[in-house]
Amino acid sequence: MRVDxxxxxxSFRHRNFRIxxxxxxxxxxxxxxxxxxxxxxxxxxxxxxxxxxxxxxxIQFAPVLxxxxxxxxxxxxxDKRKLLILTNIIAAIATFERCLISADSRYDQYLRKQTTxxxxxxxxxxxxxxxxAECFHCHGSFNFNDQVRYVGLSQVDTPFHNTGLYNxxxxxxxxxxxxxxxxxxxxxxxxxxxxxxxxxxxAVTAPYMHDxxxxxxxxxxxxxxxxxxxxRSGLYAGDGRVNPYKSGLVNQINLSEQDKAxxxxxxxxxxxxxxxxxxxxxxxxxxx
Numbered sequence: 001m002r003v004d005x006x007x008x009x010x011s012f013r014h015r016n017f018r019i020x021x022x023x024x025x026x027x028x029x030x031x032x033x034x035x036x037x038x039x040x041x042x043x044x045x046x047x048x049x050x051x052x053x054x055x056x057x058x059i060q061f062a063p064v065l066x067x068x069x070x071x072x073x074x075x076x077x078x079d080k081r082k083l084l085i086l087t088n089i090i091a092a093i094a095t096f097e098r099c100l101i102s103a104d105s106r107y108d109q110y111l112r113k114q115t116t117x118x119x120x121x122x123x124x125x126x127x128x129x130x131x132x133a134e135c136f137h138c139h140g141s142f143n144f145n146d147q148v149r150y151v152g153l154s155q156v157d158t159p160f161h162n163t164g165l166y167n168x169x170x171x172x173x174x175x176x177x178x179x180x181x182x183x184x185x186x187x188x189x190x191x192x193x194x195x196x197x198x199x200x201x202x203a204v205t206a207p208y209m210h211d212x213x214x215x216x217x218x219x220x221x222x223x224x225x226x227x228x229x230x231x232r233s234g235l236y237a238g239d240g241r242v243n244p245y246k247s248g249l250v251n252q253i254n255l256s257e258q259d260k261a262x263x264x265x266x267x268x269x270x271x272x273x274x275x276x277x278x279x280x281x282x283x284x285x286x287x288x
Contacts, residue, residue, distance in 0.1 A: 102200045102275040110269070117269060124266025127259055135263075137249050144199035144270065160193035161247040164228025164240035165209055172245040175236055178211060191245050201276065203268045217267055221260045227252035 107125075109115040117125065127133040129140065138161060141148040147158045160181045166174045174180060174192040181190035194210050208214040214223060223229050227250055228241035240246070255263075275281075 100275075100281065102272040104274050105200065105270050105272040107266075107269040108272070118265065120262045120265040121269050122266075123259075124262035124264070125269075127255075127263055128266055133253060133255065133259070133263060134249065138196040139199050144202075145196050147195060158195065160190065160195055161249065162192040162194075162243060162245045163224070163250050164243045164246040165213070165223075166192060166229070166231070166236060167238035167240045167243040168231075168236050170238060172243045173238075175211070180210070189245055192243065193245070199267060200270050201272060203271050204276065217264050218260060221255065221263055224250065225253045225255045225260075 106115055106117070110117050128135045130136070138146050140146070162172075162180070168175065172188070172191050174182070177183070179191055181193040182188070184190075202208075203217065206216060208217070208220050214220050226241065228239070228243060228246060230239050230241065231237050241252075
């Protein structure tokens with residue numbers, strides 16, 4: 001560790017990196033440096049100048065983290081587009097997420113007439129897209145959610161829904177600290193309101209709901225068929241079916257056991273094995 005010639009920056013050398021941060025960021029820099037050495041995720045940004053970006057779990061310990069080039073250049077000489085600052089982190093994550101396109105499930109292949117669905121899967125599809133099960137109201141787009149944006153869209157709508165998962169105080173309450181849109185607006189009407197997620201690859205993303213409190217797809221269908229969840233005892237006891245903020249789209253649905261089995265069969269056709277096994281999306285290896 002050292003302070004540069006201007007006395008403004010301290011640095012810590014680790015493998016191929018020199019980490020720069022404000023000299024007054026910490027009083028105990030040794031503890032922070034030890035955390036950096038233990039926990040990294042390293043991403044290569046370019047192929048020719050040896051510049052890497054490290055995302056470290058210790059980032060919360062310092063208000064600014066900057067990385068220098070191999071040549072020993074100081075922070076004021078580094079391309080600001082390559083600095084580890086919040087703006088660039090957000091942009092990098094958003095860029096990565098834009099390439100996460102799943103469009104080759106068996107359902108997609110069925111639409112392209114490249115495969116067929118079983119009788120059970122077809123019954124599930126008709127239930128999903130029909131008024132009996134009503135799944136399509138929130139999951140009817142090509143991405144199986146209700147927030148798709150595309151060129152030519154006349155109106156951008158990003159709705160939030162309270163599905164009656166909780167009602168812990170009899171007044172619509174959800175467990176702190178994850179109470180949906182309410183956390184951002186503090187508007188009581190937003191209590192327990194969440195966006196409808198995409199159902200692509202839903203068969204491999206258990207457990208379900210925003211807090212993982214529903215274990216299986218079968219239990220999810222039981223929950224929606226009941227028009228909400230009843231928790232009979234414990235800290236979160238309450239009848240979500242009568243949550244005053246529950247969406248009008250969530251009502252009791254008469255589904256037989258065969259209907260539920262058919263819906264699960266259809267939902268499993270949304271699994272895209274090529275997407276799930278694509279090495280581009282695997283956990284990055286840490287450079288040694």
